[in-house]
Amino acid sequence: MHGLTEAEARLRDRAREVAQEAAAQAAATDRSEQYPWPMVRRMTEAGFLGLTVPKEWGGAGGSYFDAVLVIEEFAKACAVCGRIAVEANMGAIGAIMAYGTEAQKRIAAELVLAGDKPAILITEPEAGSAATEMRTRAVRRGDEWVIDGDKTWITGGGVSRLHLIFARAVEDGEEKGIGGFIVVRDGEGMPAGMTAERIPSMGLRGMPEANVAMRGLVVPDAMVLRPPGGWARGFGRLMDAYNGQRVGAATVALGLAAGAYGHALERAQTRRQFGRPIAEFQGLAWMLADMSIEIEASRALVWRAARSAGPNGFPDRLAAAQAKVMAADMAIRVTNNALQVWGAAGYSRDNPMERYVRDARMFAIAGGTAQVLRTQVAEQILGRKLPQTRDGFMRLAAEQARAAAE
């Protein structure tokens, strides 16, 4: 790897060192399906949670690129730890540090720097890819808002303390747009009006995924996250921040692929059949060559996307989607081929290869599916909206005709 400053290389090396401890507990975390609290404490002490929090709020003031260097090292060893590093540096915490009030920033920074991995609540049972069709409503009642709705597949549900909830804001009986609502879980249980029920998942089993129900959840007005541009632009500005997390998810996929590839490379040179190392068989040598090419190409896109964020900005939307699509699809292929290099041994649950395969599967679904993000890439390169609803193009044409007539 090249193109790192001395400080960046030092940060990556420090992350690599701590990630050895993450590797040692990854199998146990997968088997127990328990959130890896001891490792979270270790990562917190090392300053990897809240790395991107500005110095004035107690963080290291690191860049998205710094976070990416750390996330890849953890994801190679323990993808759950990699995802913790994503959400403790990007997504909800990024949105709050950019758009929040002083009080909101202080609360969020303190939580993350003390080891919390925030949760972001966007998806609903009937609004997955079509996230703008969400039904969760926040109705204003004086100085507070009352939230009702159901979210699903919420990473960290029941473990996270800081929650950023996307909901439709209703004021004076009128719907204003989609906004962000901050809720903090203080004690052991969930806040009044909020429940979390775990969903059993295929991979990343140490990370709880949950259905979160909100019934009369009260949020003070002071905890409403108001991005610039008003309610009507709320969803878009929150998604600006979410582009950071897309780069983070791409990095976990990259790290998983790189970790599996490392194991495959070693195995190919030590396992012998027909009297010689299996690496000498061209079928496997080319498989390893393709893995290395795809990993390097993905890393280039991930780095480009992370570096596209200005000092106080978020990664570019197009670059983030391109990196995520490439890394997610690549990780499925590479982890699968790495298991193939291991033969039957790779299929055993006593071996990390099957965990890499299970863990890699989610990234073409979560954070925008591979299909939806391809449409986003197409929209950006074509410079035009590609509506996904049946009547979308008719509405667009009507809007354009109206604008031309004015």
Ligand SMILES: CC(C)(COP(=O)(O)OP(=O)(O)OC[C@H]1O[C@@H](n2cnc3c(N)ncnc32)[C@H](O)[C@@H]1OP(=O)(O)O)[C@@H](O)C(=O)NCCC(=O)NCCSC(=O)CCS(=O)O
């Ligand atoms: C955006 C979609 C939900 C498509 O819905 P629509 O067609 O109804 O919406 P648009 O008109 O395209 O967008 C509305 C509004 O938002 C702006 N926008 C959309 N995406 C972005 C973006 N990436 N960056 C910046 N701005 C964005 C868009 O320009 C419009 O703005 P204006 O109103 O014009 O100002 C759909 O394409 C989509 O993204 N679906 C995926 C939903 C998703 O990613 N969910 C993630 C849930 S969290 C998660 O999975 C965590 C997992 S993890 O991190 O491992």
Ligand SMILES: Cc1cc2nc3c(=O)[nH]c(=O)nc-3n(C[C@H](O)[C@H](O)[C@H](O)COP(=O)(O)OP(=O)(O)OC[C@H]3O[C@@H](n4cnc5c(N)ncnc54)[C@H](O)[C@@H]3O)c2cc1C
């Ligand atoms: C492990 C995991 C963690 C997650 N974490 C979170 C989280 O923390 N917070 C959160 O809010 N959400 C989270 N999600 C939810 C995730 O964002 C959604 O699963 C994702 O946006 C897709 O929604 P869906 O699953 O409802 O699929 P659907 O939208 O129902 O899609 C089903 C299929 O149809 C395809 N499809 C849908 N629309 C189109 C289209 N317009 N064009 C082409 N194909 C289309 C999709 O690509 C997919 O293959 C997580 C999901 C997983 C698996």
